[in-house]
Amino acid sequence: MGEKKVFSCPNCGSPNFFGNLRMHVIVVVDGGNKFIKQHKEVENSYRDEEPYGPYECCECGTLYNELND
Secondary structure: OOOOOOOOOOOOOOOOEEEEOOEEOOEEEOOOOOEEEEOOOHHHOEEOOOOEEEEEEOOOOOEEOOOOO
């Protein structure tokens, strides 16, 4: 089996993009449901999904809805 082809920016050739990712983090709140602080146990955080766009090239700033050819 071949390696999966990685999308690169057609404008500058960079393979790196800024994207979005939702994370769930355990936090401490008071009795009024006001945020106090993030819980110290980082391993209790988890990703809910795969990263999603829009994506921005880290080098030239070109925007993409999807990372594909």
